[in-house]
Amino acid sequence: MAFRVLPLYLYAFIGLLVALPSASQSQEPIKIITNNWTSQIVLSEITGHIFQSMGSSVEYLPSSISDQWGALAHGAAHVQIEIWEGTMSDQFNRLVADGKIIDAGSHYATTxxxxxxxxxxxxxxxxxxxxxxxxxxxxxxxxxxxxxxxxxxxxxxxxxxxxxxxxxxxxxxxxxxxxxxxxxxxxxxxxxxxxxxxxxxxxxxxxxxxxxxxxxxxxxxxxxxxTDPSWGINKQFVYDCGNPRDGWLKKAATVSFKQDYECAFSTLKSIRFNNQQIASIAALVDVEKMSFQAAAEQWLNSNTSLWQSWIPQECKQ
Missing domain, CATH: 3.40.190.100 (Glycine betaine-binding periplasmic protein; domain 2)
Structure with missing residues (x-):
């Protein structure tokens, strides 16, 4: 088969395409939601540092529990690292069922x-x-x-x-x-x-x-x-019970996150903390009075092999 010599401008065009980032590795910052309690903020910082080690830039987006759902559903934020069943299951399950957000898996911790x-x-x-x-x-x-x-x-x-x-x-x-x-x-x-x-x-x-x-x-x-007053020991009123026990602790991502940040999404699914780890991380701030950033850095420095194992081999820098 004969090979044709292409015009120089086509070589330049092909070179530009090769240099452009792929759609699955967006160059826009990953926006991570932070709520108003310690473990969620520190876990968000840890997650952000992991994404940065993979070459992504990161921004943190403070949000209330009620406001975060709109941010996730409309792509104004990308990741929520700590979704509690007892407080957030209704909105989370509805948005997942509607295809507005992605269930990125559970932590080992029960709530x-x-x-x-x-x-x-x-x-x-x-x-x-x-x-x-x-x-x-x-x-x-x-x-x-x-x-x-x-x-x-x-x-x-x-x-x-x-x-x-x-x-x-x-x-x-x-x-x-x-x-x-x-x-x-x-x-x-x-x-x-x-x-x-x-x-x-x-x-x-x-x-x-x-x-x-x-x-x-x-x-x-x-x-x-x-919902049913006839349930339980009081036949007149609802809520004659405690809150759920052994609830799940999940992670959420926007629909676009999976396509635009393929490696980060795969890593997010692998990030899984247990109860003892989360309690110890929160104690660094609430007891030892470290900043959120310092607590995250200390945990990362002490658990390098663990968090690096969450990153797929093909995604490591």
Whole structure:
């Protein structure tokens, strides 16, 4: 077969095509959502550093839980590294089913979010962790301004605490604090004085790496508990149960992320943290007072072989 000599301008054009980045390796920054709690922010920083080691640029996009779904669905953000079943499953499952976002897999960690108390409280309130013990010892959870009710310290994340109190007949009021730091300030103060306290907590979280305690065991959660008053021990009201136990912890990505950042998407699917790892990472910030960035860097430096194993061999620089 005879070969034709191409004009010089065609060689130049072919060279330009070879030099252009492929569609699966976009040169635009990867936008990672950060929420307002420690483990999510540090895991986002760790993920960003891993993507940067692969040659991508990264931007962090602070967002509330409610606002993040629109950002993901419309491509204004690319990645959310810590999706909690107990708080985010409805929106997550709906968007995945609608083809608006991609389920990028689960972490090893299992989650729980509910009422929690330090272990010493069991000596002062026999019967715990069974929730019915709270009825018998409400008085020990009072605060000067609580009008004789026990106080449950809640977080600003949406939970049906007041509905649960009504359905289960508890004499408690909900005192909602502005953020996790305010929760831990109340815990630290109460723990030092061995004062009874019941507050919102979750796992994985730094608290389990520093304090011994337990979740209150309410009636086991069921989907019917949230919608059917006839379910459970109270036939008039819904939410006569606790929050789900052993929930999943997932990662989400935009639909375009899989095509535009093929290597980063494959790596995201492989990133999987367990409860102990996440608790220890969060403790670096909340206990040892490191910055989010410094905590991420320390973890990366101490776990190089692990995070490098998450990157496919063909994607390594």
């Amino acid at each position: 729980r979010e509910d009422w929690w108390y330090p272990k010493y409280v069991e000596e002062l309130c026999p019967g715990l962790p069974d929730w019915k013990a709270l009825k018998a010892c409400t008085a020990i959870f009072k605060r000067p301004s609580s009008r004789g009710e026990g106080v449950y310290f809640a977080a600003p994340w949406e939970k049906p605490d007041e509905a649960r109190i009504r359905a289960l007949g508890l004499n408690f009021q909900v005192r909602t604090l502005p953020n996790g730091d305010a929760l831990w300030a109340e815990l630290t103060k109460s723990y030092a004085a061995k004062q009874p306290i019941v507050l919102f907590n979750w796992t994985p979280n730094w608290v389990e790496s520093r304090y011994e305690g337990a979740f209150v065991e309410f009636p086991k959660h069921s989907a019917a508990c949230e």
